[in-house]
Amino acid sequence: QVQLQESGPGLVKPSQTLSLTCTVSGGSISSGDYYWSWIRQPPGKGLEWIGYIYYTGSTYYNPSLKSRLTISVDTSKNQFSLKLSSVTAADTAVYYCVRAPTLVATYIDYWGQGTLVTVSS
Amino acid sequence: SYELTQALSVSVALGQTARITCGGNNIGSKNVHWYQQKPGQAPVLVIYSDYNRPSGIPERFSGSNSGNTATLTISRAQAGDEADYYCQVWDSYTHVIFGGGTKLTVL
Numbered sequence: 542q543v544q545l546q547e548s549g550p551g552l553v554k555p556s557q558t559l560s561l562t563c564t565v566s567g568g569s570i571s572s573g574d575y576y577w578s579w580i581r582q583p584p585g586k587g588l589e590w591i592g593y594i595y596y597t598g599s600t601y602y603n604p605s606l607k608s609r610l611t612i613s614v615d616t617s618k619n620q621f622s623l624k625l626s627s628v629t630a631a632d633t634a635v636y637y638c639v640r641a642p643t644l645v646a647t648y649i650d651y652w653g654q655g656t657l658v659t660v661s662s
Numbered sequence: 663s664y665e666l667t668q669a670l671s672v673s674v675a676l677g678q679t680a681r682i683t684c685g686g687n688n689i690g691s692k693n694v695h696w697y698q699q700k701p702g703q704a705p706v707l708v709i710y711s712d713y714n715r716p717s718g719i720p721e722r723f724s725g726s727n728s729g730n731t732a733t734l735t736i737s738r739a740q741a742g743d744e745a746d747y748y749c750q751v752w753d754s755y756t757h758v759i760f761g762g763g764t765k766l767t768v769l
Binding site: 578580587588589590593601603604637641645646647648649650652653654655 | 692693695697704705706707710711716748750751752755756757758759760761762763
């Protein structure tokens with residue numbers, strides 16, 4: 542059974558960089574069968590896809606966040622990471638790391654528990 | 663960019679059938695996936711590729727997709743089905759798109 546666990550600061554100051562890491566257990570990031578992705582959900586609101594990475598390092602980003610976003614992978618640690626720069630209060634959200642099969646019209650089959658990141662001074 | 667439209671809320675009597683819709687331009691040509699999210703929890707996939715149920719999802723959950731509307735149907739609704747439900751498709755520009763979510767209340 543695959544498990545994903547987010548980690549990182551729960552509080553980030555405005556204009557700074559939000560950094561999160563997702564540790565994958567029960568399966569290998571390098572399997573090649575999955576995209577590894579981030580999704581966020583502002584309090585009381587809906588889901589927003591942030592972007593995803595393949596184990597080779599290829600990335601696909603939400604166009605609305607692309608200019609501030611970096612997703613990276615560390616296959617040796619079975620982890621992938623998110624960096625979102627120049628954050629504002631609008632970036633306050635629960636951030637989920639997730640797995641998506643490498644299908645043409647893919648879906649999310651496993652979710653982390655999520656971690657709340659608050660942007661505030 | 664492609665947009666998905668969901669009603670904010672749907673109510674269903676206990677034991678009756680709930681239908682939650684997801685509207686989009688020619689959505690019938692896309693694969694639609696559905697997630698259930700209970701308060702304080704991560705979403706769970708309940709239907710993928712229009713009508714397929716992942717292992718462990720009750721047969722009471724079913725899906726269909728045609729024209730401009732995809733539908734998640736929950737038969738014999740139970741109190742435990744109260745949750746937010748999100749539809750999702752893949753788009754060539756934004757890649758992963760979610761509907762705004764529908765809150766299901768079981769009366």
